[in-house]
Amino acid sequence: MDSHKEEEEGQNTVWKERAFTSIIGAGEPDGGIGCCGMILTFFSWIVLICTVPFSLFVCIKVVQEYERAVIFRLGRLLAGGAKGPGIFLILPCIESYTKVDLRTVSFDVPPQEILTKDSVTVSVDAVVYYRVQNATISIANVEDANASTRLLAQTTLRNVLGTKNLSEILSDREGISHYMQSSLDEATDPWGIKVERVEIKDVRLPVQLQRAMAAEAEAAREARAKVIAAEGEQNASRALKEAADTISESPTALQLRYLQTLNTISAEKNSTIIFPLPIDLLKSLQRRK
Structure with a gap:
């Protein structure tokens, strides 16, 4: 993996060096294009001057604030890199340009x-x-x-x-x-x-995978609900046992609980009231007999 990364970094470095070399080469004077290039550039200027003001409509270009123009003269990049924003001049026949948008x-x-x-x-x-x-x-x-x-x-x-x-x-x-x-x-x-x-x-x-995941989630929730319900029943049973132990210590507490239940039933305006008969009363009557 390290050797692969080193090769990629080496390639990236080579590409950057080539790009910068091309930019630096564009900064050379017009003599770098050779004698033929100088002659063509001279004739291009003559054509531009002789056809003024008509040539201005063709040779003057405008670049927006968010754009840059990359100009090639006889196949070589011009000095200074991309032009813009603003106005720049294109020599006829020997120069070409490409606009590049810098916006996201x-x-x-x-x-x-x-x-x-x-x-x-x-x-x-x-x-x-x-x-x-x-x-x-x-x-x-x-x-x-x-x-x-x-x-x-x-x-x-x-x-x-x-x-x-x-x-x-x-x-x-x-x-x-x-x-x-x-x-x-x-x-x-x-x-x-x-x-x-x-x-x-x-x-x-996939639809089948969605159904399988939904079934798995539903089963997990049902299992969790059953565990929670079982824990609730266990806690309720413990509470009822503690309440029964407390009431068994005092028979009067059971009578008060009966009266409280009767009061709750009568508050709903029911026509029929069922009053439970405590077994303790029957036991007391049997003892008296």
């Missing part, structure tokens, strides 16, 4: 069918937020930085979630999102892309 872009990762570590198939989709950090590198080092970032996000989502259990995917979304963000940011750094945030939107489970 968000896109949905399409739902991916993923086989988790515990052999469960789930469908997961996510949202990725990124922006172009270096306009020159995003044009010089990769053909289409936006499309490459989208494809890499899909691959990273499948690779990361494939090493997790279903319980980890459902409970540790924040940790997985942070790990994906750091992995994507490291991979897209040579492209001039900064991945700001990754969020997992939804995890869809």
